[in-house]
Amino acid sequence: MKRLFTGLGICLMVTGVIVSCKKEIDTSPYLRVVAVSDFTAVIQAPDNLTVKFSNKSKNAKELTWDFGDNSPVSNETDPTHTYAAPGPYTITLTIKSATGNESVKTMQVTTKPVDIIPEINFTYAEDPANPLKLNFTNQSKNGISFSWDFGDGSAVSTEESPSHAFAVAGRYNITLTAKSTTDNENTRMINIRVPKLTAPEMITIANPSFELDPKDSYVVTGWDPVKVSYPGSPGWGGFFIAERPKTGTRGLLFWTPSVDPGNGHKYELAYVGSVTQTITGLEDGKYTFKVWINSQDMEGMSLIANGGGADVKKAVGNNNGYTQLSVDFNVTGGKAKIGFLMDRPNDIGDNWSPNFEADDAELWINP
The missing domain is CATH 2.60.40.10 (Immunoglobulins)
Structure with a gap:
């Protein structure tokens, strides 16, 4: 009897082992790869209609981009997409992991092109x-x-x-x-x-004598010599109103104190400055600025004209008595600047006593 129970126990033990070996364990929850969809979007200059996407997802084996404008989807990792028109767009990135786990992220991006300003001509x-x-x-x-x-x-x-x-x-x-x-x-x-014009015509200008200020006989223009080192001088020089014009009662004068080097004074002979006036309401075209000039020893002095581009200059040179000088230039935009430029920035060490008088300026439009 004892042997019978022993044998039965062995049998049950073996049977239990056999049963437990045949039972399968579900390990799939521990093998699933989780996907996490993520991305950034940067609008690109200069058109501001192109967007650069950067994929930041985790565990993505497959991915699909929907750009929200009915264009074909993209399977690129980091695509760049250009929109045809400005506006808000919803971008969707769908990814799948190796085990089929899916993740979706959406983002709204608004494209707006930079301001385009027409160039008129x-x-x-x-x-x-x-x-x-x-x-x-x-x-x-x-x-x-x-x-x-x-x-x-x-x-x-x-x-x-x-x-x-x-x-x-x-x-x-x-x-x-x-x-x-x-x-x-x-x-x-x-x-x-x-x-259209068929012959030159003179334009009326308000200040043909370049009267800087009618209140005083001599009026400084507001700029000083580059060097002011002569202690006995008033310390100024430049363009002034003159009482000895070609005609009329006033004109324009450039004056600088004469310096006597024998007294040990330093020279104050360097000047940079200009006097101009602006005429508006002009039609575009070819123009001539004319003015009567009396000048001697005028290094650096020029007529100057500008009709909407670079300055046009003409040196006044030297003459005995009033001579009418002129400079041609073009006007674009209905506005012109005419006048005089002194450009003598360096003291060249001479006892400079210039003479410059200007009067009766004229502005002509040419065919």
């Missing part, structure tokens, strides 16, 4: 059959819509390069306004003559 020519009719050629850049005001009370034109017939001869302000794709506007106005 245009030319015009008379119609061969009618001198009162002008044909305009629009040379503007970055404009998508245009508005023309011909300055004669007629209706505004939205043609890109219109033609327009004026009822009577005269001077008119022509204004072109352009708008860009970013709704930025720019305007240019020029004053033109209809029909």
